[in-house]
């Protein structure tokens with residue numbers, strides 16, 4: 001089947017397991033929850049979840065209920081946290097599957113309690129505090145000095161449900177706004193606000209066994225923020241969340257994804273021939289161009305027009321002209337090439353090929369976006385034994 005698609009993403013599951021090992025070491029006594037949302041950042045949900053567990057992850061984290069149930073359907077029974085549910089979602093399947101639903105609001109606690117009562121079980125849940133990200137989570141900062149917070153209300157409601165026996169609050173957590181800038185003042189302020197939020201929860205009688213705050217960047221740069229668990233995503237896949245602080249290699253991380261495509265045509269064109277839509281590129285002399293059959297529908301950013309780095313026969317080159325929906329062109333000069341040439345888009349970088357970070361730099365984004373948007377027409381192929 002996969003030969004019917006001209007590009008592929010090879011994912012090294014041993015790299016995933018290795019990276020979890022690196023993160024475990026960084027986390028000290030804290031456990032690792034490997035974040036596998038968004039199809040494991042484009043690397044493949046189930047295989048990467050298994051590899052992360054094989055590498056020593058104690059738990060998995062996802063954003064959406066569908067992702068959580070997909071893991072359970074695959075037979076993965078590890079502790080699993082799901083933090084983005086919409087009002088109106090029937091949480092019973094999640095409670096039944098022993099997925100820990102994260103509550104950011106009162107409605108979530110109501111819904112999870114209703115599901116637990118209907119099933120006749122105690123739902124294990126976690127509570128999410130907004131300690132200053134200004135996104136998901138119950139707001140844990142007072143609107144005015146001394147004012148009662150949304151967080152205080154949420155923990156009180158949760159404590160009442162615990163007393164009734166319908167929920168058990170296993171964890172409390174929050175998320176950083178600026179962990180990628182370790183010296184930013186909000187990093188410290190959020191750590192303090194999280195300590196206050198934990199104290200509020202414990203003051204209400206909750207005894208959360210896992211308290212966690214650190215994403216990849218904080219796991220790698222802010223040791224004091226690890227609490228009982230860290231929650232890295234990007235670094236699990238071997239990419240650096242803080243390219244200005246350290247490369248993947250500096251942290252001992254191994255990029256797990258390598259994307260290659262087989263070109264479909266090589267041809268000589270004359271001097272001045274515009275290449276691809278809008279003729280944004282025109283060689284000044286006769287040259288050879290190759291047609292690479294992946295485009296923005298496959299997650300190659302259109303912003304990579306003229307700049308996206310590739311490697312052909314060991315040589316670093318760039319996309320020539322515009323990225324189209326299904327293809328882009330590369331001027332290879334007088335390089336001897338065949339029609340069906342292997343083109344490396346990105347990989348670990350060990351053989352001079354571009355990395356996902358190089359792509360991010362070239363198009364002005366973050367490596368998260370490069371890997372997670374690689375599309376369905378790029379079949380994932382797995383190498384490595386971890387988790388199989």
Ligand SMILES: *Cc1c(COP(=O)(O)O)cnc(C)c1O
Nearest residue numbers: 035175215216217231232233234
């Ligand atoms: C995505 C996400 C993470 C992982 O973040 P990385 O920067 O990829 O390590 C952790 N926690 C929450 C709540 C997230 O949404």
